[in-house]
Amino acid sequence: MIVNSVAAIPSPSECLWLDDLSTAVLVTDEHLKLLAINSAAEVLLGLSRERVVGGQLGHWLRLDRNLVSQVQQVLRMDQPVTLRGRALRPLRGAEFLADLVISPLRDDDSLGRLLLELTAVDRQQRISRDDQLRQQQAISRAVTRGLAHEIKNPLGGLRGAAQLLASEVTDPALRDYTRIIIREADRLRSLVDRMLGPSSLPRREPVNVHEVLEHVRGLVSVQLPLGLRISGNYDPSIPEVMADRDMLVQALLNLVQNAIQALGDHGEIQLMSRILRQYTISGKRHRLVARLRVRDNGPGIPEEIRERIFFPMVTGRAAGTGLGLPIAQSLMQLNNGLVECNSRPGRTDFDVLLPLEGES
Template sequence: MDTHTLLNHLVTAVLVIDKQLKPCYANAAAEQLLGVSHHKLLEMPLPELYQMMGVDNKKLSDAVIACQGLTVNTAPLLTLDGQHHTIDITVVPLENEQQLSLLELRQVDQQMRIHQQLNMDAQQQAAQFLVRNLAHEIKNPLGGLRGAAQLLARELTSEDQKEFTQLIIEQADRLRNLVDRLLGPQRPTEHSEHNIHEVIQKVVSLLEMALPEQIQLIRDYDPSIPNTQMDPDQLQQAVLNVVQNAIQALEGCGGTIKIRTRTQHQVTLGTQRYKLVLVLSIIDNGPGIAPELMDTLFYPMVTGREDGSGLGLSIAHNIARLHGGRIDCTSAPGHTEFSITLPLQA
């Protein structure tokens, strides 16, 4: 087997660059990471192949000229098509090749996400355990309170007095509904094959009727995505919750919300690796999420708005989990992206 074939089977992006940072070799993983064709990769200088990379171009060039190694860990990468990645960068001078260096760009997004997902799932399960116990303690006396109000209403003859018992019953029902919403779906429901774009379109149709004029919804779909096993009602609820959050973030300032669907290969969800997954992204150009909320964003009752319930994202996270997937968030001023990743092929 020749060296070219071996390098094309690597999951790490490998390029050979000269002192002008122009690639003279790139493997298949480099094409996939940067999102450009092999022909374009070899025609343009490296800085023109991405929007931003977390290492100074002069620093890279100086390392090639001086035949020195260079390592930068967990650097951000923003590709030309707007994809955000976290990468480890390694520059190694090539022996017997003057002023040529091997550049490795190793994605660490998945490792970081797996670690974050495992932590998040453990914390979410602990939070759900507390919420379930709290819900049980609330529902029992609530049922007794409602029943007592109903019995009292039967004994009363005055309509004015019955109004008070009816008020007790209505408030008890409202509190019970809040507890049920807080718990969210707990068990996987029956799944059947559906097209994700049909689910999204129902959400879009629902929201467009009342969408503020200064907010624009953009659809960016990959029509080749196959049907997948899902509960369409649950997924519709998850997408609706996330898009509504984006709309609320843009209220008053306006902006755009992009709903994008793509596939990714060889992705690990939890402890299982999948050949093909669906990535549904909801992206807005609003002010972003406060950094102090990021670690607890998917917890129940956590919200950055005074009038928010803090249940939407918690329910979306739970629905993604019940579908064998996950939900991630990256946020900075001008770019907030929620990505729901669901398995397509084991």
């Protein structure tokens, strides 16, 4: 998207409209002093507007010599340039690949200004990969649900027959067998119920996400080993989200339970909240999204299952059923949201992303 070009732009203080763009945008003067930066650029570069405006672009965003000469060329020639797949290194943050459009801007006084538009290539590629994964997960969930359904019906008959038998037999050894059948049928029944996933449509209402996070913290705190700490770190400005509260509680509980199980006796879990701007969920771009993060400092997700954890029956635990994450994902998708994961040894983040209403 090119915002374009030699047209006059308002003074930087009037550049609030830039915040409505999904592309990261920076405006500099002819000496590459930063005049404005929009919200998308703040998020992409991990910088805050208050800190960077007035500073040199090259200080906050390392530019190789080649890039600097291209920027100077834009000023000299008064022509925009498009640079594809360039490595950018923000002062605070990891290097990433971006497509860059650099356009000259002139205001009424004919002062040279530059407009830089950045689009992270990684993010674009990730979104299309996410789409593919989402489709695969949906198919896999449908198969699991079908299977669960098939098991559920005869299971009821099996249990009923075992009960009848139990009332007929007098031999205690045989009664033990019927008890085992009934107990195992009950265990299978609850597994199958979990495989079937949420049984009702969401009842969406305004939900205070911090109240929900604190509720989940309270629920798990009672059974927490002594060496495990769980803390909250919230952005109080997040408005209420439209969601089914019980579903949100259940999804977060599944994530927190996993973190507890991954940590064992020692470690720290942090519950965090933040607002993201211009975020794409399931192919739809949202202006504002609430991100609820469950972070732990455990060993991270085992490499061999990392790509598949949202598929049913994938587990890294001997006693696991591999349903907690696919259920959390289904619950949040029913609420137009998403669960995302980033994991490495020492830091695992599970993010619940929910669009904030009142958006365009």
